[in-house]
Amino acid sequence: MADASPKCRLCGSELTTGLVATGRRVGCCNATPIVGTCPEHGPLGPHHVVEDE
Numbered sequence: 001m002a003d004a005s006p007k008c009r010l011c012g013s014e015l016t017t018g019l020v021a022t023g024r025r026v027g028c029c030n031a032t033p034i035v036g037t038c039p040e041h042g043p044l045g046p047h048h049v050v051e052d053e
């Protein structure tokens, strides 16, 4: 599947992705890419995300 949904590595919840999830409210100078937002843990970078099939 080309549409693998990223999941939180901590709790396994599906992340919310898109413009809202990756909004720049995290910090104006934050260079960390946000993969998606976990409902439990908030915005997550690649290190906290697991791409599940």
Ligand SMILES: [Zn+2]
Pocket (backbone or CB within 6 Å): 008, 009, 010, 011, 012, 013, 038, 039, 040, 041, 042
């Ligand atoms: Zn989580």
